[in-house]
Amino acid sequence: MLLTIRSLSKSFPGTRALDAVDFDLAAGEVHALLGENGAGKSTLIKCLTGAYSRDAGEIRLDGAPVSPASTSEAQELGIGTVYQEVNLLPNLTVAQNLTFGREPRRFGLIDGRAQADMAREMLRGYGLDIDVTRDLGSYSVAVQQVVAIARAVALSGKVLILDEPTASLDAAEVRMLFDVVRDLRDRGLGIVFVSHFLDQVFELCDRLTVLRNGQKITTERVADLDRVKLIGHMLGRELDDAIETAEHSPAAAQEAPEILRFEGIGRAGVVAPFDLSVRRGEVIGLAGLLGSGRTESAELLFGVRTAQTGTARDADGPVAHATPREAVRAGFGFAPEDRKTDGIVADLSVRENIILAMQARRGWTRPIPRAEQARLADEYIAKLDIRTSDAEKPIGELSGGNQQKVVLARWLAMNPRFLILDEPTRGIDVGAHAEILRLIRDMTDAGMSMLVISSEFDELVAAADRIVVLRDRRHTRELTGAEVATDEIVRAIAAADPREAAAS
Amino acid sequence: MTVNPRLYPLLATIGIFVVAYIVCWLQFPYMLSTRVAGNLLTDNAYLGIVAVGMTLVILSGGIDLSVGSVIAFSGVFIAVMLRDTGLHPLLVFALLLAVTTAFGAAMGAVIHGLAMPAFIVTLAGMFLARGASYMLTIESVPIAHPFYDLLKDAYWLMPGKGRLTLIGVLMLVAVAAGALIAHRTRFGAQVFAIGGGEQTARLMGVRVGATTVGIYAFSGFMAGLSGIVFSIYTGSGYPLATVGTELTAIAAVVIGGTLLTGGAGYVVGTLFGVLTMGLIQTYIVFDGTLSSWWTKIVIGVLLLLFILLQRGLLRVTALRA
Amino acid sequence: QTVGFSQIGSESGWRAAETTLTRQQAEERGIDLRFSDAQQRQENQIAAIRSFVAQGVDAILLAPVVATGWDSVLEEAKEAEIPVVLLDRRVDSSDDLYLTAVGSDLVHEGSVAGQWLVDNKPEGTCRVVELQGTTGSSPAIDRATGFRNAIEGNADIEIVRSQTGDFTRTGGKEVMESFLQAEAGNEICALYAHNDDMALGAIQAIKEAGMDPGDDILIVSIDAVPDIFQAMADGDANATVELTPNMAGPAFDALEAYWADGTEPEKFIQTESKLYTQSDDPMAEYEARKDLGY
Amino acid sequence: MTRTLRRILPQILTLAVLVALVSLFFPQFLSVDYQGGRLSGPVIDVLKRGAPVALLAVGMTLVIATRGIDLSVGTIMAITGATAAWALASGWGAAAAVLLALMAGLACGVWNGCLVALIGIQPIVATLILMTSGRGIAQLITEGRILTFTDPGFAWLGSGILLGLPVPVYIWVGTAIAVALLMRRTALGLLVESIGINRSASALAGINATVLLIAVYVASGLCAALAGIIATADIRGADANNAGLWLELDAILAVVIGGNSLLGGRFSVAASVLGAMIIQTIDTGILLAGFPSEYNLVIKAGLVLMVLLVQSPNLAGHWYALRRHVRRRREPAPSDRSAP
Numbered sequence A: 001m002l003l004t005i006r007s008l009s010k011s012f013p014g015t016r017a018l019d020a021v022d023f024d025l026a027a028g029e030v031h032a033l034l035g036e037n038g039a040g041k042s043t044l045i046k047c048l049t050g051a052y053s054r055d056a057g058e059i060r061l062d063g064a065p066v067s068p069a070s071t072s073e074a075q076e077l078g079i080g081t082v083y084q085e086v087n088l089l090p091n092l093t094v095a096q097n098l099t100f101g102r103e104p105r106r107f108g109l110i111d112g113r114a115q116a117d118m119a120r121e122m123l124r125g126y127g128l129d130i131d132v133t134r135d136l137g138s139y140s141v142a143v144q145q146v147v148a149i150a151r152a153v154a155l156s157g158k159v160l161i162l163d164e165p166t167a168s169l170d171a172a173e174v175r176m177l178f179d180v181v182r183d184l185r186d187r188g189l190g191i192v193f194v195s196h197f198l199d200q201v202f203e204l205c206d207r208l209t210v211l212r213n214g215q216k217i218t219t220e221r222v223a224d225l226d227r228v229k230l231i232g233h234m235l236g237r238e239l240d241d242a243i244e245t246a247e248h249s250p251a252a253a254q255e256a257p258e259i260l261r262f263e264g265i266g267r268a269g270v271v272a273p274f275d276l277s278v279r280r281g282e283v284i285g286l287a288g289l290l291g292s293g294r295t296e297s298a299e300l301l302f303g304v305r306t307a308q309t310g311t312a313r314d315a316d317g318p319v320a321h322a323t324p325r326e327a328v329r330a331g332f333g334f335a336p337e338d339r340k341t342d343g344i345v346a347d348l349s350v351r352e353n354i355i356l357a358m359q360a361r362r363g364w365t366r367p368i369p370r371a372e373q374a375r376l377a378d379e380y381i382a383k384l385d386i387r388t389s390d391a392e393k394p395i396g397e398l399s400g401g402n403q404q405k406v407v408l409a410r411w412l413a414m415n416p417r418f419l420i421l422d423e424p425t426r427g428i429d430v431g432a433h434a435e436i437l438r439l440i441r442d443m444t445d446a447g448m449s450m451l452v453i454s455s456e457f458d459e460l461v462a463a464a465d466r467i468v469v470l471r472d473r474r475h476t477r478e479l480t481g482a483e484v485a486t487d488e489i490v491r492a493i494a495a496a497d498p499r500e501a502a503a504s
Numbered sequence B: 001m002t003v004n005p006r007l008y009p010l011l012a013t014i015g016i017f018v019v020a021y022i023v024c025w026l027q028f029p030y031m032l033s034t035r036v037a038g039n040l041l042t043d044n045a046y047l048g049i050v051a052v053g054m055t056l057v058i059l060s061g062g063i064d065l066s067v068g069s070v071i072a073f074s075g076v077f078i079a080v081m082l083r084d085t086g087l088h089p090l091l092v093f094a095l096l097l098a099v100t101t102a103f104g105a106a107m108g109a110v111i112h113g114l115a116m117p118a119f120i121v122t123l124a125g126m127f128l129a130r131g132a133s134y135m136l137t138i139e140s141v142p143i144a145h146p147f148y149d150l151l152k153d154a155y156w157l158m159p160g161k162g163r164l165t166l167i168g169v170l171m172l173v174a175v176a177a178g179a180l181i182a183h184r185t186r187f188g189a190q191v192f193a194i195g196g197g198e199q200t201a202r203l204m205g206v207r208v209g210a211t212t213v214g215i216y217a218f219s220g221f222m223a224g225l226s227g228i229v230f231s232i233y234t235g236s237g238y239p240l241a242t243v244g245t246e247l248t249a250i251a252a253v254v255i256g257g258t259l260l261t262g263g264a265g266y267v268v269g270t271l272f273g274v275l276t277m278g279l280i281q282t283y284i285v286f287d288g289t290l291s292s293w294w295t296k297i298v299i300g301v302l303l304l305l306f307i308l309l310q311r312g313l314l315r316v317t318a319l320r321a
Numbered sequence C: 001q002t003v004g005f006s007q008i009g010s011e012s013g014w015r016a017a018e019t020t021l022t023r024q025q026a027e028e029r030g031i032d033l034r035f036s037d038a039q040q041r042q043e044n045q046i047a048a049i050r051s052f053v054a055q056g057v058d059a060i061l062l063a064p065v066v067a068t069g070w071d072s073v074l075e076e077a078k079e080a081e082i083p084v085v086l087l088d089r090r091v092d093s094s095d096d097l098y099l100t101a102v103g104s105d106l107v108h109e110g111s112v113a114g115q116w117l118v119d120n121k122p123e124g125t126c127r128v129v130e131l132q133g134t135t136g137s138s139p140a141i142d143r144a145t146g147f148r149n150a151i152e153g154n155a156d157i158e159i160v161r162s163q164t165g166d167f168t169r170t171g172g173k174e175v176m177e178s179f180l181q182a183e184a185g186n187e188i189c190a191l192y193a194h195n196d197d198m199a200l201g202a203i204q205a206i207k208e209a210g211m212d213p214g215d216d217i218l219i220v221s222i223d224a225v226p227d228i229f230q231a232m233a234d235g236d237a238n239a240t241v242e243l244t245p246n247m248a249g250p251a252f253d254a255l256e257a258y259w260a261d262g263t264e265p266e267k268f269i270q271t272e273s274k275l276y277t278q279s280d281d282p283m284a285e286y287e288a289r290k291d292l293g294y
Numbered sequence D: 001m002t003r004t005l006r007r008i009l010p011q012i013l014t015l016a017v018l019v020a021l022v023s024l025f026f027p028q029f030l031s032v033d034y035q036g037g038r039l040s041g042p043v044i045d046v047l048k049r050g051a052p053v054a055l056l057a058v059g060m061t062l063v064i065a066t067r068g069i070d071l072s073v074g075t076i077m078a079i080t081g082a083t084a085a086w087a088l089a090s091g092w093g094a095a096a097a098v099l100l101a102l103m104a105g106l107a108c109g110v111w112n113g114c115l116v117a118l119i120g121i122q123p124i125v126a127t128l129i130l131m132t133s134g135r136g137i138a139q140l141i142t143e144g145r146i147l148t149f150t151d152p153g154f155a156w157l158g159s160g161i162l163l164g165l166p167v168p169v170y171i172w173v174g175t176a177i178a179v180a181l182l183m184r185r186t187a188l189g190l191l192v193e194s195i196g197i198n199r200s201a202s203a204l205a206g207i208n209a210t211v212l213l214i215a216v217y218v219a220s221g222l223c224a225a226l227a228g229i230i231a232t233a234d235i236r237g238a239d240a241n242n243a244g245l246w247l248e249l250d251a252i253l254a255v256v257i258g259g260n261s262l263l264g265g266r267f268s269v270a271a272s273v274l275g276a277m278i279i280q281t282i283d284t285g286i287l288l289a290g291f292p293s294e295y296n297l298v299i300k301a302g303l304v305l306m307v308l309l310v311q312s313p314n315l316a317g318h319w320y321a322l323r324r325h326v327r328r329r330r331e332p333a334p335s336d337r338s339a340p
């Protein structure tokens, strides 16, 4: 075995994140690490790389016990890692990020030119053609993710760990990443791969280990498992099959009355002017590649960015939505893509996060009575199955998926007529994924209209009545009725893009 | 060749400084003499040196309020040592730099080890250093040592009778050294990394504790060096000297285009920030009509003007991009 | 003629008055005064003098914030043949670097105050509390020294507490309050304050503690600002030593003589440190001073 | 109620320890006399002298809760004091003077708030501008002299006695209670904490972050105005040069000693004013103990560091880690021996 972990334990105040976990990684395999949100995957990885100090347990690399006290020691041992949340430093240049800690030096000083060359060399094979002397932060999330992977790959002499590397990549980039990973595997590296996309696991991995509530459940060969059994391991119960695969009947929503109509909404350099009509109880999907302007469209609708042109009206006349406050007043809601920076208020409790938007709308002079707050919080914790010890726990201590549910709860509590969800299931486990889809359906059945942005076309097809396709910051096509299907979306995007069409 | 957007704040700073100098020159033609230029360097030498240390601290997302007191302490320490012992000034300098560096390192250790905000730790450090200088002496102590006379009289007479003094040159050297350390060493890269986000920096392999200690030690060293320069400049040690210099240094760093939140900026920008502050001072002296209170108001207004101009300029370039 | 004036700052009413009087004097004599406020910083003063030299003024007035550290900049002025006159505080540079110094002798001020107490203290032992100026400033050091010199040899005068009041009224009041707590009020016989402002603050503290300043506790201080005369008229203060803010008058006299025919004045033009007590018609003194910009 | 108590317990304990410490050097520290209708004693002095810093700390707490900092409060004290004294000297009544001073404080707060919230200048720099230039404005009003007045009504605010206690005590205690109630009985506290923790998420949730930000700087300005009024009334004169000089640092210190994070978020006004009392106890203790003045700063720095160290949550963690480390050293890991 290349890497063996024996009875590793780690506790945080109030949580036992890892409970005597064993894990084996062979050279030349891709090993998936799976589990629900909060199962302890990231914690295991951080203990392994010295980012956290473990409470107990043993780690052996090539048979010798190792105990990296810091991530730099882990890097020296040949363990390269792409972490889940925080990856690289947006204020440094791409080259600086890539070469960090191994900068080429001349006379003791960093040689800028050699550094840039080295960075370009590292990026070769990833199909990125970018100026490595610019700030990393000026590039899109996808580019940043690829850079992080390139850095980790370069650092990994023996082990490469990828914690949800594909969450913000689109299909083409995922394919490229897989090629890189397979190549490394063939060169004898051990690779740990964390993902909530089970299809990717089945496609790429040789073996998998499932964690649940900090305990190791099983390690098996991927070939010996099927999807249902795997999900059973992860959740500890069978997933209601009906939910995961339920087909949606868009027919009803097509007849519903129009409640909102946006015309010519746009902003130069952001999104070209577009029209959007919203019917009662319908789910509109926004599909497109990374950087196609989906988030920007949502931000224009919710007033996060001010639209230069366009109007919005409902049955009663014009609707003001130039700022988030106005949008909220008009009955809109918006659960943003980056929940960490735009969604949660980390130090506030789950209860306070849930009532925040409602309180903002009531104004500061009319505080929501404490009993009412508690009632609301308990209601949504139960309704969305939010896993928290109690409503007073700071939301920052919840796992990612549960944070996402709290943000959803914040808006559901407002009962908006038009709710925008930007990547509502990013980084969310299969169980929660299914729950959120079910929730979307419940809410629309009750008459709420939604705009859902997602990079997973399957998910869009499952949820949406109608899909708007974007390309190059322009709304290009609308798919309705039977057109709402994965291959149709792919075709719509590709048709408009000759390069993509040629590739496929 | 397009300009890298990273450079915009720096270019804005330099541009504004040049424009301001031209405005001053139009009003007082004498401003363009080598005398004024030399004075600008000499008079702000101590500020420039301490601001280089402050730049690194701010780049890391911290702040160091103790530097003004440390400068005063340095002067008093040197003066008292030279008065009471027979040590050679160079030896005293070495001793002093060891003391101030250790002092800075200790503050860094407390900041990191106890996870206390730099603002508060260095505030306590400010009280402590000032208090320590009172305990050495409460009087101003003149420095009379032949070696000091040598240092004081070391200058190159530029054409036009301006003086390029040793301490002015020392400041430029300090800026150059600071720039190399910040932008061309691994330590500097780690400073930027911590400023960009401590958590991320740690995951990227930065030894945050050691680097934090190093950063404040560097600032302490620079404050000590600045104290030496200040003692050469004034030829004395005075426990009440340089009250509030930390705020001037912070302002200079910010005008120089470094973000107070850390992670972005240039040491060379700080030089221009310092020169800008010096230019404001010079302009007010040249004007010579402002009362005590109008002096304060005008300094504040000019400071605001610089910051607004800088922000405006950056916003315009951002829109263009 | 153009004269540059590097003033320390505007930390007190006395200094504001000095600035006002200097401006008035310059105006009366038709002198073009370049004024620079250094905001308590020696480095600003040095920079200002340099810049005066660079501008080529005809003379420089300097009210130095501290005694040390002026050698090189004074040398520069001397090389440029610009006479420098020091105002109100002295420097420890060699005296051929400046034309003359106008000012009072700070140690002497302290001893005038001390002598007054020696002459006027009540029978028996006298426990004195002292309000010091800003720690480390030369007036605080010298005025303390002078006072101690004067009371030396009087075994029954004892300084029981001394603390800094930073030359401010608030400081004087706060510190006096703690003195009254610590020394059980009625055992204090006299207060010596390094400036009138602190004395005025202390007077209020004494009144609020239910005692009678000027009778229960004798009060002697330095500066002779208008408000202390008011207090003397009310019987709240006993004595003050004058430090005239009109340093510029003698300075300009000396400069004009120098410009006219190169007359070298005395190296130290000492202003009078006059003692004022309640018997010196304080109300009239108050009226005479109240518009001088204190 | 018990939650509040638990929150401020460290500050109360610190204060108690400090009082014990001062009593060692000055045994009568806790004695209080009653004579002539007023209480007097070192403790009363602490309560009264602590008024300006306590008031500043109240406003500063709110500003810091939003992740800001207000360096200009000392200067605002000078401006408002000068304004009040000017009003009194020009024959306006005490009420008008107080009102005018509050208006001046409000204006300063709006100025700071706009620079921070609208123009987006970082708080330290934005308030540094008013800190330096504001004192000039104050001196402009007083023309550099100490502007004295005789209005007994106004002076009462600084040195009057009400039911045995100095009036400033009522002012700061009243302000602290009023602000604490305003924050906790309405939703303001939650909203302020929210924008302090995550401004962009709060704005997306529909909170008017800009107005709230301006409001906290206004609150800070108003608190500074009250402090300025007290300081001016106390000495019956406005000292534009020295009023509130460097008090902003004491106020920030008070907020931090009160256990509030400089990174914004959760705050407690009660803990901050206790912090102010801790600082004032140190100051008064130093005066009473009778050390020479050149030791003042060193003693203060030492005590402040001690207070902060004791309150540092990390210290407990370090003890724990150290103990564990030592224990691990003592017993070599069994796995080491079994290694091939």
Ligand SMILES: Nc1ncnc2c1ncn2[C@@H]1O[C@H](COP(=O)(O)OP(=O)(O)OP(=O)(O)O)[C@@H](O)[C@H]1O
Binding pocket: A012, A013, A015, A017, A035, A036, A037, A038, A039, A040, A041, A042, A043, A044, A084, A397, A398, A399, A400, A401, A427, A429
């Ligand atoms: N720094 C921390 N402080 C306190 N609790 C933590 C911390 N980090 C993780 N936890 C807790 O430890 C448990 C495991 O978290 P971890 O991040 O390892 O989950 P995960 O399997 O990576 O989930 P996800 O799929 O959402 O990324 C969770 O209950 C989480 O709340």
Ligand SMILES: Nc1ncnc2c1ncn2[C@@H]1O[C@H](COP(=O)(O)OP(=O)(O)OP(=O)(O)O)[C@@H](O)[C@H]1O
Binding pocket: A137, A138, A139, A140, A141, A142, A288, A289, A290, A291, A292, A293, A294, A295, A296, A337, A453, A455
């Ligand atoms: N080259 C770039 N320079 C600066 N900002 C960028 C750049 N590319 C993207 N961004 C910003 O990053 C954020 C995420 O953009 P992204 O490219 O992911 O667009 P998107 O269409 O919303 O796709 P998705 O929702 O799948 O992320 C947006 O706010 C966008 O403005």
Ligand SMILES: [Mg+2]
Binding pocket: A041, A042, A043, A084, A163
């Ligand atoms: Mg994870």
Ligand SMILES: [Mg+2]
Binding pocket: A294, A295, A296, A337, A422
């Ligand atoms: Mg997006």
